[in-house]
Amino acid sequence: MANGEKSLRIGIAGLGTVGGGTLRTLRENAELLTRRTGCRLVVTAVSARDPGRKRDLDLGGLRWHEDARALAEDPEVDLVCELIGGSDGIALELVRACLRRGRPVVTANKAMLAHHGTELARLAESTGAPLGWEAAVAGGIPIIKSLRQGLAANRIVSVSGILNGTCNFILTTMRETGREFADVLAEAQALGYAEADPSFDVDGIDAAHKLTLLASLAFGGRPRFDAVHIEGIRHVSAMDIAFAGQLGYRIKLLGVARMTAAGLEQRVHPCMVPAEAPIAQVEGVFNGVVVEGDRVGSVVHEGRGAGAGPTASAVVADIVDIARGLRLPVFGVPASGLADHPIAPMTAHRGCYYIRLMVVDQPGVLADISAVLRDHNVSIESLIQRGRNPGQAVPIVLTSHDALEADMRGALQRIGALASVLEPPRMIRIERP
Ligand SMILES: NC(=O)c1ccc[n+]([C@@H]2O[C@H](COP(=O)([O-])OP(=O)(O)OC[C@H]3O[C@@H](n4cnc5c(N)ncnc54)[C@H](O)[C@@H]3O)[C@@H](O)[C@H]2O)c1
Numbered sequence: 001m002a003n004g005e006k007s008l009r010i011g012i013a014g015l016g017t018v019g020g021g022t023l024r025t026l027r028e029n030a031e032l033l034t035r036r037t038g039c040r041l042v043v044t045a046v047s048a049r050d051p052g053r054k055r056d057l058d059l060g061g062l063r064w065h066e067d068a069r070a071l072a073e074d075p076e077v078d079l080v081c082e083l084i085g086g087s088d089g090i091a092l093e094l095v096r097a098c099l100r101r102g103r104p105v106v107t108a109n110k111a112m113l114a115h116h117g118t119e120l121a122r123l124a125e126s127t128g129a130p131l132g133w134e135a136a137v138a139g140g141i142p143i144i145k146s147l148r149q150g151l152a153a154n155r156i157v158s159v160s161g162i163l164n165g166t167c168n169f170i171l172t173t174m175r176e177t178g179r180e181f182a183d184v185l186a187e188a189q190a191l192g193y194a195e196a197d198p199s200f201d202v203d204g205i206d207a208a209h210k211l212t213l214l215a216s217l218a219f220g221g222r223p224r225f226d227a228v229h230i231e232g233i234r235h236v237s238a239m240d241i242a243f244a245g246q247l248g249y250r251i252k253l254l255g256v257a258r259m260t261a262a263g264l265e266q267r268v269h270p271c272m273v274p275a276e277a278p279i280a281q282v283e284g285v286f287n288g289v290v291v292e293g294d295r296v297g298s299v300v301h302e303g304r305g306a307g308a309g310p311t312a313s314a315v316v317a318d319i320v321d322i323a324r325g326l327r328l329p330v331f332g333v334p335a336s337g338l339a340d341h342p343i344a345p346m347t348a349h350r351g352c353y354y355i356r357l358m359v360v361d362q363p364g365v366l367a368d369i370s371a372v373l374r375d376h377n378v379s380i381e382s383l384i385q386r387g388r389n390p391g392q393a394v395p396i397v398l399t400s401h402d403a404l405e406a407d408m409r410g411a412l413q414r415i416g417a418l419a420s421v422l423e424p425p426r427m428i429r430i431e432r433p
C-alpha cells in the first residue's frame, strides 16, 4: 500500500487475452472489490510489446513501460501481474526482480512455474513476497485454493484432471461433429484458448506444466516437469473416438498424479473414461479436476479453464488475497521443506488398455495376437471385430484387464511386427477417475 492510503497499485505486464481481461475485471468490478478488500485495487502501470497496437482498452493515464522489467522498480506499483508468458526470458526476469525486492507477484504462467517453481518459491520465501498462481492451473477453477486450503487436512491419494481447454474443445468438437483435428484447432486458436505455440496444447505440454504444479501442491514435492510422461492428442483418430463410444467411453486428455509403491506417478495422455463418470461430462473448453483425499474422498471441480474472463477471475482472486494480507507458502509447504519424491517410471504403471489394430482379414490372425498377449501376461477383457473384408484391412479392437505397462509395450512391439498387422498398433489407456 502506498503511503498508508487505502489502495493497492497494480502493474500489468502483458495486455493480451489474460492481461486485458484482468484490467477489465479490476475496473468493471472495482466497487465490489473495494468492499471485499477494504482498499482500492487500481492499475497504475502497464507494459506490452507493441504500444501502437489497437486495443479495446482505455490505457489513458497509465504509466507505460517499454521494458516490462521496469515494473519491478516502478515506485508507483505495489504488486505486479506477470501475464506475458513463456518459461524463461522477460517473464522470468520480471518475476525474479519483483520477488527479490519483496514485491508481490500474481502470474498465470504455468510454463515458468513448472520449470522454475522451486527457485521462485525459495526467492519469494526469502523476502516474504507473496506469489499467486491460481490462474496458472485450470483457469477460473479455484483448484489451487482447494488443494492448498480447503483440502489441507487430507493426505492426497490422487489428482486427475482435464487440464487443457484447447484439447478438450478439440476432442469434444471432433466427437460431436466428426470434423477434422486441424480444422477444430484453428477454431480454438481464434477463440483465445490456445497457447502462443499451439503444439504446447495438442502435444500435452501445457497440461503437463499444470500437472507438475498440482502434483507439487498435492504431494509437497519439488515441481518436476522433467518427470512427467507426456503424450498429446494428435494421434487420436475419428475411428478411436467412435470405438470409444461403442465401448461406453469418452476420450479425454487427462493429467494424473498419484503416489504409488514405485514412487510419484505423473502422466499426461489421452484416456478412455467411462461415459457416465463426472470427468467424462466435462466438455468443450471446460476443465475438470478430481481430487481424492484420504479424509474427504473424491472432490470434483469443474469450470472454464481458459479465456479472458475465467482466467482474469483467478488472477484477480489472487490480488484480493494479497490485498487482504493473506500469505501462504507457494507450494503449500515451506520451500525448504519441499520433498524430492522418487519418480515412478511409466513402465511400472498398471492399468487397463484399449488396443486398436488394423489387420488383414484372414484366418489365424486373432490366434497369433492373443498368443502374444498371453506370452506377455496381458489378459483380454473384450474384443470387437465387426464387418468382413476378406484379404483386406479390418480393425480389431481389444480391451485388457489390469496389466503392467512394460508387458503391454512388449506385447505391442511384437504384435506390430506381425505380417498380418498393417499399421502400428494404437493404444489408449483406460482410466476410471
Ligand atoms: N489465454 C488463456 O486462456 C490463458 C489461461 C491461463 C493461463 N494463461 C497464461 O497467461 C499468460 C498470458 O497468456 P495470454 O493468452 O494472455 O497470451 P497473449 O499472447 O494473448 O498475451 C501476451 C501479451 O504479452 C505481450 N508481450 C509479449 N512479450 C512482451 C514483452 N517482452 N513485454 C511486455 N509484453 C509482452 C504480448 O504483446 C501480448 O499482449 C501465459 O502465461 C499463458 O500461459 C492463458
Ligand SMILES: N[C@@H](CCO)C(=O)O
Pocket: 136, 138, 139, 163, 164, 165, 166, 167, 193, 194, 195, 201, 206, 305, 306, 307
Ligand atoms: N492453452 C490453455 C490455456 C489455459 O491455461 C488451454 O487451452 O487450456
Ligand code: NA
Pocket: 134, 135, 136, 137, 138, 139, 140, 141, 142, 143, 144, 314
Ligand atoms: Na485455477
